[in-house]
Amino acid sequence: MEHILRPIYQERASQPDTLGVIIVKKVEDAENITDTFDTVLFIIVREAEVPVFTKHYLHENQKMVMHVVKEETLNKWLFIGSKKRVVDWIFHGKILFDRNEYLVKLRSKLQEHPFFGRKIKTGIQFAKLIRRTLEGKELFNRENYLDAYSNVIESLHHLASLSVIDKGLYPEVTVWSQVKKIEPQIYKLYEELVFSKESLEKKLELLFLAIEFMINSRTHEGAQHILETMLKKDVWTVQELHTNNELKFYSGDLEVFVEYLIDKGFIRVEQVESKNELIQHRLYRVDKELVESKYDL
Incomplete structure (x- = not known):
């Protein structure tokens, strides 16, 4: 092919903006690696009119x-770790063209520095979890238990991804297989939600308590990226x-995350005429003394 x-x-490859070309072929019994296609041609360019052209x-x-991806x-x-298959393509695909290596x-970089982007990945997953x-x-x-169940499933998935990232790994498509080995405590919560014979209401009540405990225990790591970024400037508007x-x-989860950190005392609200x-106007400032003492900055 x-x-x-x-x-x-x-x-x-003849175009000056093209940085690299990779080809990936379908593996038997693993069609999803190539999104059911027999062959994937993955091209990285420096600049393009659209972020992704297919x-x-x-x-x-x-x-x-x-x-063709910018x-x-x-x-x-x-x-962000949002395209797990792309990481697999980069690692295992055949390089057809490679400008300046x-x-x-x-x-x-991905192999030798497993914590590449760890802080921002952790922050984004933590914001989604909140x-x-x-x-x-x-x-x-509001007693909408089935809808609450869906949110708990997603919350547990973000907790699972956080535990994988914490180990310096990339969350795979089969993230629960990873978590079962490296974070059995979180895997057990997932099992309780799916297999416990308790009523749905009781299961959700107990799981929310457990998840909130884990959120509180992970705030230090989850907030590090956003707080260190905000320390680069004294005061921020929400648009900034x-x-x-x-x-x-962080996209649509950013403002919820900021409000959470206000509640925890890491960020202060300033009012300006x-x-x-x-x-x-409502502006935001990191409590520098608190953050520097927490993170030894």
Whole structure:
């Protein structure tokens, strides 16, 4: 199949913005690795009009897909850990083109520095955990137990991902297989939710208590990235937080995370006069003394 795709990737490789080209072939009994395609052509470029450009091809009943991805977008995926298959493609795919050893160096960085992006990955997963838990508790208090159940499942999944990241690993598609080995306590919570014979209401009540305990015990690590980032500037507007190069990856979970850290005393709210005498601007400042004492900065 490689020879069929050669004209396509050679054309891409001739363009100055192309950094690397990888080909990945379907493995028997593992179609999901290539998203059910027989072959994946993964191309990384420095700049492009769109973050991800995709084309499908067909040759003698063989399905092929080409993904052209901006370097910025790839880095976001690696930081957030949102595209687990892409990590697998980078590690195990065949390199067809590599400008200035871009892919070789990227593989080396991922292999030799397993904590690459660990702080931001931890922060993002922790923010998602807080949101899912808060939403789940609200649903539980309104006796919407099935919807609360869905949120608890997601909360446990974020806890599982946090435990995997903490070990310097990449969360795999089969994250629970990983967690069973490295964090049996969290795996046991998952089993209790799925297999316990207690009523759904009772199971959820106990699990919310356990999850909240784990959130409190992980706040120190979960908040490190956002607090260290915010220390680079005295006072922040919410828009400045959303547009920061790293904090923007928190997306819709950012404001919930900030409110959580306000409750915990890590962030202080400052009121500044606005043009309207009846309202004030709400700005945010890290409690520098508290944070520096907690993190030995």
